[in-house]
Amino acid sequence: MAVTNTPVTGAGSPSQALLNAVNTRDGSNAGKNVSADQDKFMTLLITQLKNQDPLNPLDNAQVTSQLAQLQTVTGINKLNETIESLKKDYAASASLQATNLINHGVLAAGKNLQLASGKGLFGVELKNAVDTLQIDIKNASGKVVHSLSLQAVDAGTLPLAWDGKMDDGTSAPDGMYSVAVSGTLGGKAAEGVQALTFGTVASVSTGSGGTKINVPAIGQLSMDDIKQVL
Numbered sequence: 019m020a021v022t023n024t025p026v027t028g029a030g031s032p033s034q035a036l037l038n039a040v041n042t043r044d045g046s047n048a049g050k051n052v053s054a055d056q057d058k059f060m061t062l063l064i065t066q067l068k069n070q071d072p073l074n075p076l077d078n079a080q081v082t083s084q085l086a087q088l089q090t091v092t093g094i095n096k097l098n099e100t101i102e103s104l105k106k107d108y109a110a111s112a113s114l115q116a117t118n119l120i121n122h123g124v125l126a127a128g129k130n131l132q133l134a135s136g137k138g139l140f141g142v143e144l145k146n147a148v149d150t151l152q153i154d155i156k157n158a159s160g161k162v163v164h165s166l167s168l169q170a171v172d173a174g175t176l177p178l179a180w181d182g183k184m185d186d187g188t189s190a191p192d193g194m195y196s197v198a199v200s201g202t203l204g205g206k207a208a209e210g211v212q213a214l215t216f217g218t219v220a221s222v223s224t225g226s227g228g229t230k231i232n233v234p235a236i237g238q239l240s241m242d243d244i245k246q247v248l
Contacts, residue, residue, distance in 0.1 A: 113229045116222040116241060123248040125177060126236055128215030131155060131195040136182040138216075140197050143245055144173045145210025148201035155180060156196045163190055171201070175214070175246045214245055 125141040132138060142151065151168040163184040182190045197215075201208035217235035224230070230238045 113222065113224050116229050116231050119219040119231060119244075119247060120221065121218065123216055123218050124231075124233060124239070124244045125175065125214040125216055125246045125248065126233070126239055126243050127212055127245070128236060129196045129198065129213045130215045130235070131180065131197050132216070132235060133180065133182050133190060133192050133195055135192065136189060138180040138182065138195065139177070139248070140180070140216055141175060141177045141214035141246065142199050143175050143210075143212045143214055144171060144201065144208075146203065146208065147171065147173045148203050148208045148211065150202045151211070152200045152202075153178070154198045156198060157190070158194065160196075163195070177214075177246060177248060216248070 123139065127143075131140045142153065144151070148171050149169070151171045153166040153168070154162045155164040155166075157163050164180065165185060166178075182192075184190050197213045199211050199213045201211040215236055217233035219231055220234050221232045222229060223232060223238075228240065230240065231244070232238055
């Protein structure tokens with residue numbers, strides 16, 4: 019008597035087909051839950067058993083292997099859902115933490131120095147300790163108006179203030195200046211010496227790019243961009 023049901027393909031193919039059918043997550047079906055995947059997997063497995071070739075049925079090892087694959091796929095999907103949940107929780111926590119910075123001064127990478135009412139704040143970041151640290155403050159035309167040399171400075175972030183006094187003893191007019199920094203270590207130019215600019219956090223925004231901290235004097239920053247909160 020002829021078998022009317024369609025036989026299953028060769029050994030190994032059914033399990034791969036089941037895996038491919040279940041593990042097809044992309045942006046369009048990311049919302050499907052683990053339970054739906056389990057139902058789909060079991061439906062395919064039952065269909066496979068119903069349509070197996072009676073003369074060459076699936077053995078217990080094949081069924082057991084596919085059930086093990088179901089557990090593997092289910093575990094991976096549950097892990098993905100857990101990771102997505104943690105990412106959302108982290109984003110919410112980061113946003114809340116960032117709002118605490120509003121109206122606080124911060125230092126971030128940059129060479130600009132705003133002098134207002136005879137006061138200016140800036141900073142230097144050192145990846146390594148240096149023997150000497152040279153700081154030059156320049157006006158808009160690039161002329162050095164004030165220089166400062168520090169000895170034996172440890173690694174880290176160093177906030178600094180300028181009272182607006184120039185090297186000739188006069189007071190510099192309010193406005194925008196720039197900071198150039200360099201260091202020496204063992205008689206050679208030191209690496210990892212970076213000028214930091216100062217700004218006050220005005221607001222915080224969130225979006226697909228994550229949490230952004232808006233500092234008018236600097237621009238949009240991430241939490242990682244902030245070297246120190248003052």
